[in-house]
Amino acid sequence: MARILYLIGGIVALILGFIGAFLPVMPTVPFVILAAFCFARSNPKFEAWLLDHPHFGPHIHAWRRNGAIPRRGKLISSVMLAGSGVLGLIFVPMPWGAIPAAIAVISGTWIWSRPDA
Template identity: 55%
Template sequence: MLRVAYLAAGFMSLGLGGLGVLLPLLPTVPFIILAAFCFARSSTALERKLLDNPSFGPAIRLWREKGAISRRGKRAALAAFAFSAVLGLLASPFPWSLIPLAAALIGGTWIWRRPEGEA
């Protein structure tokens, strides 16, 4: 039963990661890393597919080994956060416009403080 729950959570994380490609405030790689975590506990074949993926495999391994994010990944995440914050400030009325700004500041600070590695 627990294995099925991890499998479902892995597919859900993979779907959210896919949405993150299209939506600027929704991160992609953290959801892919979460999917790999879930698949490691439910389906080693699916975990292996993620680890062998040329786009996401290196980021997953870097995270697992060092808890690190590549410099390129940090830049992409911070640029997406900045874009979302500016979009929120322009498109939402006050005080709702502060929500994307707060999310960008909190998430961006956490990402900035993670160790850097080569993916």
């Protein structure tokens, strides 16, 4: 039963990653890394396909080796997080408007604490 749940989770994560490739506000690589995690526990063939993928494979390997995020990814995510935080402050009434800004600061801090890939 657990294998089926991991397989479903991997497929859902891969679909979300695919959507994220076309939507600028949604990440791609974290969902692909999650899919690889799920596929490692459910379908080694799908995991091998992701690990050998020319675009996503290096990101997955870097994450598995030492939890590294490429500097370009850190910069892009920081810009997106800052934009989301600012939009929250502008369009959401206080005190709720501070929540997106706080999430952006906390997430950005964690992202920049990871080593560079």
